[in-house]
Amino acid sequence: MNPLLTPASLDELVEAVRSTPRVLVVGARTKPRLSAVPDVALLSMTGLRGIIEYDPTEFTFTALAGTPVREIAAALGEKGQYLPFDPMLGEAGATLGGTVAAGLNGPGRFRYGGVRDFILGVRFVDGSGRLLRLGGKVVKNAAGFDLPKFFTGSLGRFGVLAEITFKVFPRPASTLTLRLPAEDAAGVTRILTAAASTRWELDALDASLDESAVCTRLAGPVPAIDALAGEILARWPGRKLSPEEAQTTWSEAAEFSWAHPGGVLVKVALTPAQLPALSALGRNLAGARLRATNGGNAAFLSLPTPLDAARLGEGLRALGIAALTLRGDAPLWPAGRDKPAIASAVKAALDPQNRFPSLDD
Amino acid sequence: MSLSPILTRLAALLPAGRLLTGPAQLASYESDGLTAFQERPLAVAVPETADEVVALVRFCHAERLPFVARGSGTSLSGGSLPIKEGIVITLNRLNRILRLDPAQRFAVVQPGVINAQVSVAAAPHGLHYAPDPSSQSICTIGGNVAFNSGGAHCLKHGMTSNHVLGIKAVLATGEVVEWGGASREQVGPDWCGLFVGNEGLFGIALEITLQLLPKSECFHTVLAGYRTLEQAGDAVSAIVASGLLPGAIEIMDALALEAASAAVHAEYPPGCEAVLIVELEGPRETVAVERVRLDEIIAASGPVEARPARDAEERLAIWKGRKSAFSAVGRLSPDFIVQDGVVPRRRLGEALRHINAWSREMGVRCANVFHAGDGNLHPLILYDGRVPGALERAEALAGRILKMCVAMGGSITGEHGVGVEKRQYLPDMFSVDEIDCMKRIAAAFDPCSIANPGKMFPVAGALALVQHGLHPLEKAGLISRE
Numbered sequence: 001m002n003p004l005l006t007p008a009s010l011d012e013l014v015e016a017v018r019s020t021p022r023v024l025v026v027g028a029r030t031k032p033r034l035s036a037v038p039d040v041a042l043l044s045m046t047g048l049r050g051i052i053e054y055d056p057t058e059f060t061f062t063a064l065a066g067t068p069v070r071e072i073a074a075a076l077g078e079k080g081q082y083l084p085f086d087p088m089l090g091e092a093g094a095t096l097g098g099t100v101a102a103g104l105n106g107p108g109r110f111r112y113g114g115v116r117d118f119i120l121g122v123r124f125v126d127g128s129g130r131l132l133r134l135g136g137k138v139v140k141n142a143a144g145f146d147l148p149k150f151f152t153g154s155l156g157r158f159g160v161l162a163e164i165t166f167k168v169f170p171r172p173a174s175t176l177t178l179r180l181p182a183e184d185a186a187g188v189t190r191i192l193t194a195a196a197s198t199r200w201e202l203d204a205l206d207a208s209l210d211e212s213a214v215c216t217r218l219a220g221p222v223p224a225i226d227a228l229a230g231e232i233l234a235r236w237p238g239r240k241l242s243p244e245e246a247q248t249t250w251s252e253a254a255e256f257s258w259a260h261p262g263g264v265l266v267k268v269a270l271t272p273a274q275l276p277a278l279s280a281l282g283r284n285l286a287g288a289r290l291r292a293t294n295g296g297n298a299a300f301l302s303l304p305t306p307l308d309a310a311r312l313g314e315g316l317r318a319l320g321i322a323a324l325t326l327r328g329d330a331p332l333w334p335a336g337r338d339k340p341a342i343a344s345a346v347k348a349a350l351d352p353q354n355r356f357p358s359l360d361d
Numbered sequence: 362m363s364l365s366p367i368l369t370r371l372a373a374l375l376p377a378g379r380l381l382t383g384p385a386q387l388a389s390y391e392s393d394g395l396t397a398f399q400e401r402p403l404a405v406a407v408p409e410t411a412d413e414v415v416a417l418v419r420f421c422h423a424e425r426l427p428f429v430a431r432g433s434g435t436s437l438s439g440g441s442l443p444i445k446e447g448i449v450i451t452l453n454r455l456n457r458i459l460r461l462d463p464a465q466r467f468a469v470v471q472p473g474v475i476n477a478q479v480s481v482a483a484a485p486h487g488l489h490y491a492p493d494p495s496s497q498s499i500c501t502i503g504g505n506v507a508f509n510s511g512g513a514h515c516l517k518h519g520m521t522s523n524h525v526l527g528i529k530a531v532l533a534t535g536e537v538v539e540w541g542g543a544s545r546e547q548v549g550p551d552w553c554g555l556f557v558g559n560e561g562l563f564g565i566a567l568e569i570t571l572q573l574l575p576k577s578e579c580f581h582t583v584l585a586g587y588r589t590l591e592q593a594g595d596a597v598s599a600i601v602a603s604g605l606l607p608g609a610i611e612i613m614d615a616l617a618l619e620a621a622s623a624a625v626h627a628e629y630p631p632g633c634e635a636v637l638i639v640e641l642e643g644p645r646e647t648v649a650v651e652r653v654r655l656d657e658i659i660a661a662s663g664p665v666e667a668r669p670a671r672d673a674e675e676r677l678a679i680w681k682g683r684k685s686a687f688s689a690v691g692r693l694s695p696d697f698i699v700q701d702g703v704v705p706r707r708r709l710g711e712a713l714r715h716i717n718a719w720s721r722e723m724g725v726r727c728a729n730v731f732h733a734g735d736g737n738l739h740p741l742i743l744y745d746g747r748v749p750g751a752l753e754r755a756e757a758l759a760g761r762i763l764k765m766c767v768a769m770g771g772s773i774t775g776e777h778g779v780g781v782e783k784r785q786y787l788p789d790m791f792s793v794d795e796i797d798c799m800k801r802i803a804a805a806f807d808p809c810s811i812a813n814p815g816k817m818f819p820v821a822g823a824l825a826l827v828q829h830g831l832h833p834l835e836k837a838g839l840i841s842r843e
C-alpha cells in the first residue's frame with residue numbers, strides 16, 4: 001500500500017511535496033493505471049476543492065485542482081456555460097486536475113478543442129516545492145512559456161497542479177443526437193471523414209465500432225439543428241434519438257460504462273484513416289470493444305482481461321499508433337513512447353530531485 | 362572583404378551565395394516590425410532545406426554561435442531582432458506545403474510558408490486555416506508558431522497553438538524532435554503546446570502540421586458606430602452575456618477610424634468615437650436565427666448607426682478597413698509602437714479611459730484598435746523619432762499601459778509576444794521563482810544560450826534605441842505601409 005497524504009490547504013500541499021522524497025499526486029483515481037506506481041507516497045487532492053473565481057462575463061473560471069468536474073459543470077450550467085470538451089468520468093468523481101493531467105477529452109472535443117485548448121493558467125508545485133503560477137487568468141495571454149498546455153497529459157510527473165484557470169463557452173441552446181448505422185469499420189470511417197468536412201459544424205462525432213454505428217450531436221438553435229438533422233438523414237440512413245436515449249448515449253461515452261468493468265481501458269490517438277486497421281486489430285483480441293471519438297482522431301479500446309495486452313501493444317506499434325492505458329493491468333504505454341533527450345532535460349528542469357516518478361514508472 | 366574564420370567555416374555549410382555578409386545585404390535584416398530597435402548581425406544564412414537548417418544549428422551549437430531564426434520579420438516585439446555577435450537564419454525559402462490531406466483536414470508545411478497561403482491551398486477543398494493575424498499576407502507559419510500568434514477570430518477559434526497538431530524541430534542542442542502528428546488527439550505531455558510560443562528560444566521549427574477547418578458557410582457581419590467608447594464596450598458586454606458566440610468582436614476608436622478612412626477609403630458612420638465589428642459564422646440555418654438576436658442586441662445598445670454587411674463584398678470591405686488599421690495609423694505618424702496587453706473584458710472601458718487620459722496628459726497620440734471579445738488591447742502609440750525625447754515618451758506611455766494591464770489581472774501580451782520590447786515587464790507578471798522556472802526550461806532546450814538570447818527574459822542594461830526607423834524592407838523599397 002502506498003502511504004496517502006491529504007493536504008487541506010495550499011500551504012499543506014507545498015509542505016507535503018517538500019517533505020516527501022518520492023510522491024505522486026492523485027485526484028479521485030478514476031483512471032487508476034495512471035497512478036499505479038510502486039514505492040511512492042500518494043498525494044490526494046480531494047481535500048483541495050472548490051471554485052475560487054468564476055466570472056461568467058469573462059468566460060473564465062479558476063478552481064482548485066481537486067474540484068470534481070461534476071461540481072464545475074453544475075456551476076457553469078447555472079450561468080448557461082460549459083466546458084466544451086465534455087470532461088470525462090464526471091459521475092465517477094473525476095477531478096479537474098486529474099482531467100488535465102490525464103489529458104482526457106470527451107465527445108465535445110470535436111467542435112472547439114480539448115483540455116489543452118481551454119486551459120489558460122495553472123498554479124503548481126514544482127519538484128523543488130515551489131508554488132508557481134504560469135499562464136494567465138484572461139482568455140488570451142502570450143507571456144512566458146505555455147506550461148499549462150504542457151501539463152495537459154503530463155500525468156503528474158512534472159509537477160502538482162494546485163489551481164487551474166479555464167476558458168469556457170456559452171452552452172448551445174439545444175442539442176440533437178443522430179445515430180447512423182454503417183456496414184463495417186470502413187463505412188464508419190467514411191461517414192466520420194465526410195461528416196467532419198461539411199458545413200454542419202457538428203458538436204460531437206463518435207462511433208461504436210462494435211455496433212458499426214456513428215453517433216453525432218448537433219448543437220444550436222432548435223430550428224437550425226432540426227433542418228441540419230434532416231439534411232444529414234437524407235444523406236445517410238439513420239434516426240434521431242429521443243432526449244432520453246441521447247442522454248444515455250453520451251453519459252455512457254463519458255463514463256465508459258460500455259467498457260469492461262475491471263478490464264483494461266486504453267486511449268489511442270490516431271487519424272480517421274487508421275480506424276479500420278485499429279478495428280481489425282481489436283477483432284483479433286478476445287472480447288475487445290472499441291469506440292472512436294473526436295471524428296475518429298481518438299479511440300478507446302477495452303479488453304475484458306489483461307491477457308491480450310501484449311498483443312495489443314505489438315499491434316499498435318505496427319500501426320504506429322500512440323496509446324495510454326487508463327485502467328487495468330497493462331503497460332502504461334502499450335505501444336511504447338519516444339524518449340528524446342529533451343524530455344529528460346525538461347523533467348530535470350522542473351523536478352531536479354526526481355521527487356515525482358518518471359513517465360516510465 | 363575576407364571573412365572571419367568562423368564565418369568561413371559557416372559559409373562552407375551552404376552553397377555559394379547563401380551566407381550574406383555584405384553590409385548592404387545585412388541592412389534589410391537589422392530590424393523587425395518594431396523598428397525602434399536595430400542591430401546588425403555578423404551574417405545571414407539562407408538555407409533552402411531542413412537538412413541545411415539542422416546543419417546550421419548544429420554548427421552554432423558546436424561553436425557557441427548565437428542565432429536568431431527569422432520568418433518575415435514582422436514581429437512587433439523585437440522577437441526577430443538580430444544579435445550583434447550572432448547570425449540570422451532566415452527561413453523564407455523553406456516555403457513549401459509538403460502535404461495537404463483534405464479528407465483528414467490537415468496540412469504539413471515548412472516554416473517559411475506564408476500564413477494566408479495555407480488557406481489559399483486549402484480553399485479548393487472547402488477548408489481554411491483559422492488563425493488570421495492582420496499580417497497574414499506576409500507573416501510565416503514559423504513566426505506564428507514562435508509567437509502563438511492570434512488574430513481577429515481568437516474568441517471562438519483560439520490562437521496558433523490551438524491549430525498546431527505536430528511539430529518537427531531542431532532544438533538548440535542540435536537534437537531533432539518530432540512531436541504530435543496528424544491526429545487531433547495525443548497521449549502524454551503536450552510538447553507541441555510547450556513549443557508554440559517559445560519566441561525562438563528553443564530551436565527552429567522545420568515542419569508544422571496544421572489542422573484545417575471547413576470554411577464557415579455563412580457570415581453575418583455588423584459594423585456599428587457609437588457616440589462613445591463606453592457604449593461600444595457596453596454593447597460587447599451585452600453580446601457576451603446573451604449566450605451568442607461570435608467569431609469576432611472588434612473595436613476601432615476615432616483615430617484608428619480616421620486613419621483607415623484615409624488609407625483604404627473605408628466609410629464609417631460620422632461623429633463616432635468608436636466602431637464595433639461583430640461577426641457571426643456558421644451554417645446558414647444557425648446564422649439565420651442568431652442574427653436576429655444579435656441585431657436586436659445591437660439596436661438596443663444605442664448605436665449611431667448599425668450596418669450589416671449585405672454581401673460578401675461588403676463583409677470584405679469591413680475587414681479590409683479593420684486589418685489595414687495598423688498600417689493606416691502608420692500614415693498618421695512617422696513612427697509608432699503597438700502594444701497588445703490584455704485586460705479582463707469587463708474592464709475594457711476603464712482601461713481605455715486611462716489610456717486616453719494618459720495620452721492627453723503626456724502629449725502622446727494613441728489610436729486604439731482591439732480584439733474586444735478577448736479583452737486584447739492594441740494601442741498604437743504614435744511618435745516622431747526625429748523629435749528628441751519622443752520615443753522615450755511613447756515608451757513611457759506604453760509602460761504605463763502594460764502595468765495597468767497586469768494590475769487589472771490581465772497580461773502584458775495577448776499575441777505579439779514579449780520579445781525585446783516587453784522583457785523588462787515580465788517580472789511584473791511573474792515572480793522571481795516563476796521566471797527562474799521558465800529560465801530552467803529554456804536552458805533545458807538551449808543549455809548554451811544560443812537560440813535568440815536576450816529575448817523574453819529581462820536583462821541588465823537596456824538596448825540602444827535608434828532615433829527614427831522605417832522598416833528595413835521599407836527603406837529598401839520592398840514594402841510600404843499600404
Ligand SMILES: Cc1cc2nc3c(=O)[nH]c(=O)nc-3n(C[C@H](O)[C@H](O)[C@H](O)COP(=O)(O)OP(=O)(O)OC[C@H]3O[C@@H](n4cnc5c(N)ncnc54)[C@H](O)[C@@H]3O)c2cc1C
Binds near residue numbers: 495503507511512688
Ligand atoms: C501590420 C502588422 C500586423 C500584425 N497583426 C498581427 C495580429 O493581428 N496578430 C498577431 O498575433 N500578430 C500580428 N502581427 C505580428 C507578427 O506578424 C506576428 O508575430 C507573426 O507571427 C510574425 O511572423 P514572421 O514570419 O514575421 O516572424 P518573425 O518576425 O520573422 O519572427 C518572429 C519570432 O519567431 C521566431 N521564428 C521565426 N521562424 C521561426 C521558426 N521556424 N522556428 C522557431 N522560431 C522562429 C523568430 O526568432 C522571432 O522570435 C502583426 C505585424 C504587423 C507588422
